[in-house]
Amino acid sequence: MKIIDARVIVTSPGRNFVTLKLITESGIHGIGDATLNGREMAVATYLEEHVVPALIGRDASRIEDTWQYLYRGAYWRRGPVTMSAISAVDMALWDIKAKAAGMPLYQLLGGKSRERVMTYAHCTGKDIDSCLEEVTRHVELGYKAVRVQAGVPGIRTIYGVAKREGERYEPADSELPAEHVWSTEKYLNHVPQLFAAVRERFGHELHLLHDVHHRLTPIEAARLGKAVEPYHLFWLEDCVPAENQESLRLIREHTTTPLAIGEVFNSIHDCREMIQNQWIDYIRIPLTHGGGITQLRRIADLASLYHVRTGFHGPTDLSPVCLGAAIHFDTWVPNFGIQEYMPHDPLTDSVFPHDYRFEDGHFLVGETPGHGVDIDEEAAARYPFKRASLPVNRLEDGTLWHW
Ligand SMILES: O=C(O)C(=O)C[C@H](O)[C@H](O)CO
Numbered sequence: 293m294k295i296i297d298a299r300v301i302v303t304s305p306g307r308n309f310v311t312l313k314l315i316t317e318s319g320i321h322g323i324g325d326a327t328l329n330g331r332e333m334a335v336a337t338y339l340e341e342h343v344v345p346a347l348i349g350r351d352a353s354r355i356e357d358t359w360q361y362l363y364r365g366a367y368w369r370r371g372p373v374t375m376s377a378i379s380a381v382d383m384a385l386w387d388i389k390a391k392a393a394g395m396p397l398y399q400l401l402g403g404k405s406r407e408r409v410m411t412y413a414h415c416t417g418k419d420i421d422s423c424l425e426e427v428t429r430h431v432e433l434g435y436k437a438v439r440v441q442a443g444v445p446g447i448r449t450i451y452g453v454a455k456r457e458g459e460r461y462e463p464a465d466s467e468l469p470a471e472h473v474w475s476t477e478k479y480l481n482h483v484p485q486l487f488a489a490v491r492e493r494f495g496h497e498l499h500l501l502h503d504v505h506h507r508l509t510p511i512e513a514a515r516l517g518k519a520v521e522p523y524h525l526f527w528l529e530d531c532v533p534a535e536n537q538e539s540l541r542l543i544r545e546h547t548t549t550p551l552a553i554g555e556v557f558n559s560i561h562d563c564r565e566m567i568q569n570q571w572i573d574y575i576r577i578p579l580t581h582g583g584g585i586t587q588l589r590r591i592a593d594l595a596s597l598y599h600v601r602t603g604f605h606g607p608t609d610l611s612p613v614c615l616g617a618a619i620h621f622d623t624w625v626p627n628f629g630i631q632e633y634m635p636h637d638p639l640t641d642s643v644f645p646h647d648y649r650f651e652d653g654h655f656l657v658g659e660t661p662g663h664g665v666d667i668d669e670e671a672a673a674r675y676p677f678k679r680a681s682l683p684v685n686r687l688e689d690g691t692l693w694h695w
C-alpha cells in the first residue's frame with residue numbers, strides 16, 4: 293500500500309498544532325501529531341523538507357523499516373525536533389495499518405489489558421484555598437487522581453497556574469519568551485503545606501500528583517520527597533533536569549515518594565539507566581516526542597522489567613491525535629500507570645473529531661478502526677499559526693534557571 297501524498301497541516305484552534313497526514317493509493321489515510329510547543333515550525337519544516345519527499349512511494353505497511361529509515365538513516369539522530377517528526381510518521385502509519393485491518397489500534401497492539409484508563413486532572417490555584425476549590429470541583433467530576441499546583445507566596449508567576457483566575461492555563465503565552473522569577477526556598481517551604489491541606493480536607497483515598505518542573509537540585513528534590521512522604525503522593529514529577537540520569541539515584545536513596553519523569557525525553561537512551569537502576573517509578577515520554585508507538589512499545593517493555601509504569605504526558609499542547617493514540621496504547625500496555633488529561637479547548641476539538649470518551653475520571657477507548665482521531669482540514673485552515681514561546685526562568689539574582 294504505497295504512500296502517494298503527505299500533508300503537513302499547521303493550525304491554531306485555541307493554540308498551535310502540527311499534524312502530518314499520509315494518504316495511500318488505496319484511499320486510506322492516517323494522521324500523526326508533530327506538535328512541539330514553542331518549536332512547531334521547526335518540526336513542520338523538518339517534515340516538509342527532509343521527511344515527506346522521502347515518504348512518497350514508500351510502502352505504508354512497513355512501519356518498522358520506515359522508523360529505522362528515518363532514525364538511523366537521518367545520521368543526525370535523536371532530539372525533540374527529529375523525534376517529533378518520526379513520531380508523527382509512526383502514528384500515521386499505525387493509524388493506516390489498523391484501518392486497513394479494520395480494527396481499533398489497541399487490538400493491533402495486543403488487545404485490552406483494562407476496560408478503562410485512569411486519568412489525572414490539573415487542580416491549580418493562586419493560593420491553597422483556591423486550589424482546594426479546584427480539587428473539590430474535580431472530585432465531583434469523578435476524578436480519582438489530581439495534580440495539585442498552587443501559587444507560592446513571594447513568587448509572582450509560577451508554572452502550572454493561570455495568570456488570571458478561571459482562565460485556561462497555556463504556558464506558551466507570548467510571542468517571545470516571558471521572563472519568570474523563581475525562588476527554590478520559597479517553593480520548598482510552601483509545597484508541604486499545600487499537601488497537608490489537601491490531605492486534611494480530602495483524606496487519603498484521592499491520588500495526589502505534583503510537578504516540580506525540573507527546578508530542583510537532587511538534594512533539594514530529596515528534601516521535598518521526604519517532606520511530602522506523610523501525604524503519600526502518587527508521584528513527584530520532573531524533580532530535576534535529567535541529562536544526568538544519576539541525579540535520580542540520589543533522590544531515590546532519600547525518599548519513598550514515587551518519582552515520575554520523561555516528558556522532555558525523546559529516546560529510550562534518555563531513560564535507560566534510570567529505568568534499569570529502578571531510580572524512577574513512572575516514565576512519561578509521550579507518543580508525539582518519543583518516536584511514536586514503535587519506540588514507546590520498546591520503552592514500555594524495558595520499563596516493565598524494572599517495575600516502572602507508563603504515565604503519558606498529556607497537556608493541551610499535545611493534540612487530540614496524540615491523546616487518542618495514547619488512549620489506545622494505555623488500553624493495551626500491561627504496565628500502565630496513569631494518563632494525564634488537560635481537556636483541550638472546544639475549538640481544538642472542533643478541528644480534531646475523535647471517538648475517545650471521558651467518564652468518571654477515566655477514558656474509554658473507541659472502536660473506530662485506527663486511533664479514532666481525524667483532522668477537519670477545512671476547519672484547520674481557518675486558524676493560522678501564531679508564534680508563541682514558552683517562558684524562561686531566572687533565580688532572584690538573575691541566574692538563568694530551568695523553567
Ligand atoms: O503537563 C505537564 O506535566 C507539563 O509539564 C506541561 C509542560 O509544561 C508543557 O507541555 C510544555 O509545553
Ligand SMILES: [Mg+2]
Nearest residue numbers: 503529530555
Ligand atoms: Mg510536567
